[in-house]
Amino acid sequence: MLKQFGFSGYLSQFIECPALAKRFLCKYYRIHTVPIGTSAVDKNIDKINKIITSGLYFTPTHRYQNSKSRYSADTISSISQLRDARIFNLTVDTNRIQQLQNEMESLMKESDEAKTNFIQLKKKKKKVLCVDTTAPRTL
Numbered sequence: 001m002l003k004q005f006g007f008s009g010y011l012s013q014f015i016e017c018p019a020l021a022k023r024f025l026c027k028y029y030r031i032h033t034v035p036i037g038t039s040a041v042d043k044n045i046d047k048i049n050k051i052i053t054s055g056l057y058f059t060p061t062h063r064y065q066n067s068k069s070r071y072s073a074d075t076i077s078s079i080s081q082l083r084d085a086r087i088f089n090l091t092v093d094t095n096r097i098q099q100l101q102n103e104m105e106s107l108m109k110e111s112d113e114a115k116t117n118f119i120q121l122k123k124k125k126k127k128v129l130c131v132d133t134t135a136p137r138t139l
């Protein structure tokens with residue numbers, strides 16, 4: 001019924017998270033009952049407010065909250081402008097990540113080679129010390 005006014009689904013359909021987290025959000029925040037609309041909703045707001053007399057719904061730019069008056073049959077509407085998302089607007093430089101992983105692998109290889117060389121030098125030193133202690137000393 002709401003699709004004709006520009007709604008595309010409910011908030012729970014647009015959230016990707018583990019099933020347990022989604023159940024929690026549905027139970028305590030009722031995200032499965034919050035319609036999400038397109039910009040067409042802004043154009044049909046008068047018709048929509050007659051249908052959704054209480055509750056919350058969103059468009060790309062606004063948050064609408066309707067509630068029934070306790071003293072009359074009137075609907076009270078609250079409209080808020082949405083701000084740009086700031087928390088999830090991180091960008092990932094995959095090229096830089098790959099470059100750093102390659103550099104780490106190279107350094108690990110160098111480290112392994114250095115350890116091998118160190119062990120070989122230690123063995124040579126031990127042999128030299130053993131040879132020197134068995135040789136007769138001349139004064």
